Structure formats: structure tokens, C-alpha cells
Amino acid sequence: MNTSSTEVDAATTRRRPRIAVFGHYGNKNLGDEAIIEAVIHNLRHHLGDPEIYCFSIDPFDSAQRHGVKAFPIRYRRDFFAKHHGYIEPESASDQQQATSTSGESSPNTGSPGTPQSWKGHLKSLPLVGPLLRGTQALLDFRHTAKQEVQFLRIAKSHLQGIDLLLVTGSNQFLDNFGGPWGFPYTLMKWTFIAKQTSTRVAFISVGAGPLEKRLSFRFLKWTLSMADYVSVRDEGSRALLQSRIGVEPDVFPDIAHKLKGRQSFPDQKRQEGNPSTVAVNPMPVYDRRYWYEADDDKFTAYVDKLSQLCATILGDGHTLELFSTQEKDENVIDEIVVRLRRNPEFEDWQARVRISRSSEVSELMSAIERADIVVATRFHATVLPLQLGKPVLGICYYRKAAELLDDVGLGEYWVDLDDFTCETLIQKYRTLLSNRHEKAKELGEHLCRYSQDLDRQYLALCGLLEQKHESNGR
Numbered sequence: 001m002n003t004s005s006t007e008v009d010a011a012t013t014r015r016r017p018r019i020a021v022f023g024h025y026g027n028k029n030l031g032d033e034a035i036i037e038a039v040i041h042n043l044r045h046h047l048g049d050p051e052i053y054c055f056s057i058d059p060f061d062s063a064q065r066h067g068v069k070a071f072p073i074r075y076r077r078d079f080f081a082k083h084h085g086y087i088e089p090e091s092a093s094d095q096q097q098a099t100s101t102s103g104e105s106s107p108n109t110g111s112p113g114t115p116q117s118w119k120g121h122l123k124s125l126p127l128v129g130p131l132l133r134g135t136q137a138l139l140d141f142r143h144t145a146k147q148e149v150q151f152l153r154i155a156k157s158h159l160q161g162i163d164l165l166l167v168t169g170s171n172q173f174l175d176n177f178g179g180p181w182g183f184p185y186t187l188m189k190w191t192f193i194a195k196q197t198s199t200r201v202a203f204i205s206v207g208a209g210p211l212e213k214r215l216s217f218r219f220l221k222w223t224l225s226m227a228d229y230v231s232v233r234d235e236g237s238r239a240l241l242q243s244r245i246g247v248e249p250d251v252f253p254d255i256a257h258k259l260k261g262r263q264s265f266p267d268q269k270r271q272e273g274n275p276s277t278v279a280v281n282p283m284p285v286y287d288r289r290y291w292y293e294a295d296d297d298k299f300t301a302y303v304d305k306l307s308q309l310c311a312t313i314l315g316d317g318h319t320l321e322l323f324s325t326q327e328k329d330e331n332v333i334d335e336i337v338v339r340l341r342r343n344p345e346f347e348d349w350q351a352r353v354r355i356s357r358s359s360e361v362s363e364l365m366s367a368i369e370r371a372d373i374v375v376a377t378r379f380h381a382t383v384l385p386l387q388l389g390k391p392v393l394g395i396c397y398y399r400k401a402a403e404l405l406d407d408v409g410l411g412e413y414w415v416d417l418d419d420f421t422c423e424t425l426i427q428k429y430r431t432l433l434s435n436r437h438e439k440a441k442e443l444g445e446h447l448c449r450y451s452q453d454l455d456r457q458y459l460a461l462c463g464l465l466e467q468k469h470e471s472n473g474r
Helices: 002-015 030-047 059-066 077-082 092-101 115-123 128-159 183-196 214-226 235-244 296-315 329-341 346-352 361-369 379-386 399-407 422-434 436-471
Strands: 018-022 051-056 069-072 164-168 200-206 229-232 277-281 319-323 353-356 373-376 392-396 414-416
Touching (some): 018 030, 030 361, 059 069, 296 319, 296 329, 296 346, 319 346, 319 361, 329 353, 346 353, 379 436, 422 436
Parallel strands (some): 018 051, 051 069, 277 319, 373 392
């Protein structure tokens, strides 16, 4: 009798869904982390108590932040060194080869007669130099390829027993950061491994673009041909995949539109107060410390115009809240504050200047909740205020934010990053602030629609898991 009970309990445990939430996350981008938080909450709501794992760029951060087991989507020496047994240690000869081909110098690099100094001399010779550099590149490639093979083997072992690999939200289909061997290759290799382990693969509410390289489209075509479910978060993404890859995915709202307990209506009594609070989210667009396409003139022009808007907000008697959703945003906040301090009126303004440097999604949402309207450049700084009934003025660096604002009735309240004027931005801010109550009421209808659509998508994922269980004879 006891044996039978144990067997029943084991069978029940095996039926518990195991889901890996996958994405290029872990770089302290709170917009991306809001996606994972929303996915985990909604999976638990619809599936009861699934086993959830995070596969991300930084598994240390994901494990701590979301309270789940985590694994890197690419090889990380620090991860495998800490988690013994995950990967075979390199032999002494491998380590020596890695050091000699890494370009790192020993302490006595500059000493005459050392191997390093002779190597540098040889590299400078017209014929010998290119040959040595080519040989070193070949050795580097051999070492990297060996690491990748080891990583893929361990990654496959971690997908064993996973029911669903869930690639979630954000711009997963892009190549402006990292080229074809960045996001497109990573998605392809994991989808291929998942098929080898009989793991279902679903892409849900992902963004597509910017995409330019032919190899990127080839990688993504192979990836999507193996996927069991694909949806994108906007019509522009669907049109891009349809025209360049030949697939026509479903369209569902961004996952972050349905955070746990976050959908609400604005407090009318608080909003009627004067002065108002205007929250401004800058982003390091064109900043050479961050952006894939650096342009000092465009970056300076953007910061100057945003600084003029902030000065106008303060000059109108309102409170200014500068907030970040990613660490690099704080560099721009600092530059804006430097410009504001140059204004002779800053001494009178500074009591109405707040700076929010959030490290958790909950902190970010609290900062947004204090605002009456939001001026946002980052996409998820546009998404997250909407579920709190906060109207948004968008500075759009790509079509995704403009399409979203059009869809929720804020189509007149966005500007294009590359051609907006300070005067236009200020005029739109003042108009939106005066119309904020009307626009906030309209947002409720759109939020309800988004919530219902996302519930339908989670139910579709439940069906995908049921199909897998049935195919396994459970």
C-alpha cells in the first residue's frame, strides 16, 4: 500500500509543468525584468504551481531577483566556475593556450628579451606579422568553438525534462546589438537544442527589429520553422516577419501590460492638485557609452532638448521626477541635472527635482505612480505607466512605441527622436498635462482589452502543455 502511494506521488510530481522563461535579460533593465515578473506571476495564476526556471544573460541576477533557479543563455566562465560539475574544467594546456592567445600581457611585457617583446616585434614585420595574427585568430576561434561545444552539451542537459521553453517579450528579434551572431544565433541554437530534447518552444509577444543582416533573417527563419507557437507584440513586427521570413504570427500585447496587481485607475482627487508631477525618462540614445550607433552631435542635441523640457516643467511650477529603467539611463539624468544647475533659477527649483534610481520593478512602479503624466524614451517606460492610468508623451526612437501610443489613443502625443523640436515637445507636454484626466479615463478601456488578450495567450500556452503531456502518454 505504501509503495502504491509513493508511485502515485511520483507520478503527480512528474506531471507538474516545468517551464524555462528565456530571454536576453539580466542587464538590470527593469523593463525586461517587468516582463519576467509578469510572466512568472501569470504562469502561476493559470497553471497553479509550475516549476519555473530563468535562462538569461546573467543567471546570478535572475536567480536573486525572481527567486528561481537560473542558467546562462551563453557561456559564462564565472557561472561555470562557481557551479562545479556544470562544465568540465579546462586542462592546464588549454588554460595556457587561452592566456597566450587572449592578448593579455604578463607583468614583464615591456622587458627586453622577453617572449612577449619578441612576439610584438615579429608581429610588426610586413610578412610575418599577418601570419602570426592569423594564427592567433585561428587559435582563438578554436578555443571559443571548444567552449561553445561544451556549453551546448551542458545546455542540452538542462533542457532535459523541461516541458516548455518560453521566449518572452522585449526585442528578441534584432541584430543592431551584436549582429547575426548575437540574438539571432542564440535563439536558433536554443530552439534546435529544445527540439532534440522534445521541449516545446513558444515565442510570446516578442518584438521584431531592427533587423538588417541577411544571415540574421536566415537564422530566424530556421528558428521559427522549429517553434511550436509564435506571437509578436505589434503589427509592425508581424509585417517585418511576414515580408522577410514568410511567417505570419499572432499579435498580442506586450507581456508587461499585465503585472501582478498593477492595473489600476488614477486617483482623481490627487490628480486635481496643483502643482502636478511630471516624470521624465531619458535614455542614452546615440551615446557612445551605450548605443550601437554612436553620434555625439545627436546625443548632445537630445540631451539639450530634454533639459529644456525639464526646465520648462520646473518653470511652470510643477515637480520634475527624473527616473531610469536601466543603469545607463542614469548617465543622461546626470547630464540633464548639470544643465539645470546652470540655470539661474535652479536654486528655487531644486526642491521640486526628484531623481529615482530604481533597482527593482516595484521601486520603478512607485516612482511612476507619483506622476500625473510621463515623458518617456524607453519602450517599457512607455508601457508600464499605462496600466496605472498615466498618460504618456513618447520620444520614439523606433516604431514600437509610436504604434503603442497610437493604439491606446495617444497618437498625437509622440515625437520622432531624430526630427523633433524642443518647441513641439513642450507644446505636447502642456497639452497632455491639461488633458490628462480625459486621456486617463480612455486608457482603462484599452487596459481591459490588453488584459483579456494576454489571458487568451496564457490559455493557449496551457493548451500547448496539455498537448505535450498527451503526446508523452501521461
